Amino acid sequence: MLKGRSLIEPLDLSPEEMNELFVLAEEIEKNPKAWKSSLQGHILATLFFEPSTRTRLSFEAAMQRLGGSCLGFAESSSSSVSKGECLADTIRIVAGYSDIIVMRNPKEGAALVASRYSDIPVINAGDGGHHHPTQTLADLLTIKKLRGQIRDLTIGFCGDLRFGRTVHSLVEALTRYSGIKMIFISPPELTIPGYLKSGILTQKQISFKETDSLDKVMGDLDILYMTRVQKERFFNEEDYIRLKDSYVLTPEKMLAAKKDAMILHPLPRVNEISLEVDSDPRAMYFKQARQGMFIRMALLQSILGE
Ligand code: NCD
Numbered sequence: 034m035l036k037g038r039s040l041i042e043p044l045d046l047s048p049e050e051m052n053e054l055f056v057l058a059e060e061i062e063k064n065p066k067a068w069k070s071s072l073q074g075h076i077l078a079t080l081f082f083e084p085s086t087r088t089r090l091s092f093e094a095a096m097q098r099l100g101g102s103c104l105g106f107a108e109s110s111s112s113s114v115s116k117g118e119c120l121a122d123t124i125r126i127v128a129g130y131s132d133i134i135v136m137r138n139p140k141e142g143a144a145l146v147a148s149r150y151s152d153i154p155v156i157n158a159g160d161g162g163h164h165h166p167t168q169t170l171a172d173l174l175t176i177k178k179l180r181g182q183i184r185d186l187t188i189g190f191c192g193d194l195r196f197g198r199t200v201h202s203l204v205e206a207l208t209r210y211s212g213i214k215m216i217f218i219s220p221p222e223l224t225i226p227g228y229l230k231s232g233i234l235t236q237k238q239i240s241f242k243e244t245d246s247l248d249k250v251m252g253d254l255d256i257l258y259m260t261r262v263q264k265e266r267f268f269n270e271e272d273y274i275r276l277k278d279s280y281v282l283t284p285e286k287m288l289a290a291k292k293d294a295m296i297l298h299p300l301p302r303v304n305e306i307s308l309e310v311d312s313d314p315r316a317m318y319f320k321q322a323r324q325g326m327f328i329r330m331a332l333l334q335s336i337l338g339e
Pocket residue numbers: 087088159165168198199260261299300301
């Protein structure tokens with residue numbers, strides 16, 4: 034049980050707590066009717082200061098499937114933030130109307146700040162290029178379901194590793210499992226941040242290497258985690274245009290992949306996985322998105338439930 038807790042970064046949850054969430058998510062998926070009114074009377078507020086499809090809608094679907102209800106905004110222009118209200122005031126007000134807040138904000142650290150002003154739990158649905166812990170829960174649950182366990186895997190992260198918050202959160206979470214090797218595939222401008230390399234990866238003696246060639250490492254990967262180049266975090270458009278198509282996964286490239294490899298992507302995809310790859314049995318990104326709803330049901334239930 035995570036009663037009353039906030040979730041700002043993936044390591045806020047212990048490995049045991051994560052495991053309990055995976056078990057509960059599977060239980061809910063198997064028997065959804067048993068949970069259909071477990072959060073009746075509870076209200077979820079979704080405060081999205083940045084665009085979202087999956088995260089916001091899957092949280093709202095999760096809450097409604099548990100019998101609770103939702104309020105919120107999907108863009109800051111429709112809230113008083115556009116009149117100049119500060120985050121602290123918005124949070125204090127919304128905390129008086131609801132039982133839990135899910136927030137996405139373009140500023141790194143915004144979710145932590147929000148949790149300090151809130152007397153109800155806050156879930157970070159993405160703070161700038163920093164963290165996105167519930168995507169990590171969806172990613173890990175997908176790996177666990179499809180592989181049976183999370184261990185002894187070579188995982189390639191490909192694309193925008195500099196600004197991709199889903200990568201940062203998943204890398205941190207994976208450092209707690211044994212036998213994990215990481216390969217970071219990116220153009221030199223978009224490499225994984227130094228604080229992760231010299232911090233947690235080095236401290237925990239996680240085996241990792243960096244390359245700019247997907248082709249060279251494709252055959253070594255058990256999981257390929259593709260990501261979109263994060264247009265909204267670039268300072269100038271020219272750089273984005275130059276880098277956006279650095280990697281495009283095609284059926285030809287898939288020929289070099291292991292027979293039982295898994296292709297994951299947090300979505301949205303822009304151009305980095307060609308549509309023809311969708312019918313490859315190794316393409317798991319749509320399954321991954323659906324797991325996102327069940328893990329969010331498990332999370333809401335654990336924080337708010339009896
Ligand atoms: C991701 C995000 O918002 O960081 N989307 C998501 O929540 N699944 C990935 C992205 O936007 O590229």
